[in-house]
Amino acid sequence: MAFWDYANPTRFLRFVQVVLPWLTGLCLLLFAVGLYMSFFVAPEDYQQGDTVRIMYIHVPAAWLCMMCYSVMTLSSIGTLVWKHPLADVSAKSAAPIGAAFTFMALVTGSLWGKPMWGTYWVWDARLTSVLVLFIMYLGLMTLWRTMEDPIKAGKAAAVLTLVGALNLPIIKFSVDWWNTLHQPASVMRFDGPTIHPDILWPLLVMAVAFTLMFFVLHLMAMRNEILRRRVRALRMRAASAAQPGPAGAAQPAE
Amino acid sequence: MDLGPHAGFILASYGLCLLTVLVLIAWVRLDKVAQEKALNDLADQGIKRARPEDGSTQVS
Numbered sequence: 606m607a608f609w610d611y612a613n614p615t616r617f618l619r620f621v622q623v624v625l626p627w628l629t630g631l632c633l634l635l636f637a638v639g640l641y642m643s644f645f646v647a648p649e650d651y652q653q654g655d656t657v658r659i660m661y662i663h664v665p666a667a668w669l670c671m672m673c674y675s676v677m678t679l680s681s682i683g684t685l686v687w688k689h690p691l692a693d694v695s696a697k698s699a700a701p702i703g704a705a706f707t708f709m710a711l712v713t714g715s716l717w718g719k720p721m722w723g724t725y726w727v728w729d730a731r732l733t734s735v736l737v738l739f740i741m742y743l744g745l746m747t748l749w750r751t752m753e754d755p756i757k758a759g760k761a762a763a764v765l766t767l768v769g770a771l772n773l774p775i776i777k778f779s780v781d782w783w784n785t786l787h788q789p790a791s792v793m794r795f796d797g798p799t800i801h802p803d804i805l806w807p808l809l810v811m812a813v814a815f816t817l818m819f820f821v822l823h824l825m826a827m828r829n830e831i832l833r834r835r836v837r838a839l840r841m842r843a844a845s846a847a848q849p850g851p852a853g854a855a856q857p858a859e
Numbered sequence: 860m861d862l863g864p865h866a867g868f869i870l871a872s873y874g875l876c877l878l879t880v881l882v883l884i885a886w887v888r889l890d891k892v893a894q895e896k897a898l899n900d901l902a903d904q905g906i907k908r909a910r911p912e913d914g915s916t917q918v919s
Contacts, residue, residue, distance in 0.1 A: 644860065655863040659872045666876070701886065705879050713872040720865040818880070825887040832894035835908065836901065843906045 612690050614831045621824045628821050635814035642807035650804070659717040661807055664792070665815035666709035670738060671773055673703030673819060677745075678770040681763035691827070693759025694834075696766060697749050698826035702819060704742035711735060722786050730779035731787040734772055741769040755834060 643661040650657035677699045683692030714732070715725045726732065745762050752758035780789045791799045798805055862869050901907070 649863075654865070655861075655869060656865045658862070658869050662872060662876050702883060705883050709876050709879050712875050716868045716872045716875075720868050822883055822887060825891065829887060829890040829894055832891070832898060836894060836897040839898070839901045839906050839908065843901070843904075 614690065614694075617691060618828060618831060621828050625821065625824055628817055628824070632814060632817035632821055635810060635817060639807060639811035639814045642810055647804050647807045653721060656717065656720050657804065659713055660804075661811045663710060663713040663717055664808060665812040666706050666713060667735070668812060669815050669819050670703055670707035670710050670735070671776060672816070673699050673706055674738060674741075674766075674770065674773060676823070677703065677766050678773075681766040684759050684763040685767075691831075693755065693763065694827050694830045695823070696762060697755075697759065698830050699823055700742050700745045700749070702822050702826065704739060704746065706815075706819070707735060707739040707742060711739060718786070727786050729785040729787060730783040731776065731785050734776045734779050737772055738769075738776060741765075741772065745769075755837070 639661070643658055647658070647661070649655050677696045680692045680696035680699070683689040684696065711732075714735075718727075719725050745765060748762050748765060749755075749758050752761065777790075779785065780787050792805070792808070800808070
């Protein structure tokens with residue numbers, strides 16, 4: 606079966622039903638291993654002490670808030686270019702999850718910053734650009750709610766998502782382009798990670814666990830959105846059939 | 860386990876993340892229940908899809 610066949614919502618729902626239990630189980634297993642490594646295997650940092658343990662949730666949340674927006678950007682291209690039936694379902698479903706990951710990254714970063722930097726917040730490039738990302742997520746969620754027709758809302762949100770994607774390279778390279786309290790990249794570097802393996806491995810396990818959690822929640826949210834559109838289509842069909850005259854013959858597309 | 864002088868910051872970080880994840884899980888679970896209930900209510904009124912659903916949801 607080709608990837609394109611999953612454009613059919615019913616086939617996609619069947620796919621979700623098969624895949625979801627396995628993904629959920631693997632995600633829980635990786636979280637158990639990752640949390641054990643984070644608290645009982647990974648050593649203290651020689652400067653930060655135990656506070657470095659905040660990194661095992663802060664960094665994955667920060668990666669995921671950007672990955673989620675990247676998924677929304679690809680979905681938006683799918684909406685505008687290929688008119689893929691599930692593209693705007695994917696984008697709409699990802700937005701609240703991305704907002705939650707961005708919230709986690711901001712809060713854990715703030716709680717890490719206070720003991721290490723002496724402040725919860727500074728208006729530097731990295732922190733401000735991530736806050737802009739959070740506001741983008743909230744704006745997109747609001748836009749979807751303000752338009753009743755999901756197809757029109759999907760197109761408008763896709764355009765706004767693509768404009769907002771300009772923020773992704775700003776977030777990534779802000780620590781290189783401007784002076785900032787935030788440390789530069791130490792894992793995703795051209796010359797390899799600069800973190801000791803004892804700290805790197807728990808971080809990578811937690812990152813994979815967070816990634817799987819994103820996919821589990823995203824698939825569940827997409828399934829809900831498909832069901833919501835079916836409810837809407839059935840209600841419109843029922844309302845249309847109840848009206849006398851030629852309008853009653855109209856059948857809304859699902 | 861001794862988390863040092865900044866234990867409060869570490870525990871608050873993990874606690875807030877756990878809370879956020881629980882809210883996300885509750886959101887998707889409750890939304891699924893609401894949509895399935897709406898579909899089943901419509902099916903009870905005789906309003907069904909032309910091609911019956913044979914996936915995970917009980918709509919007819």
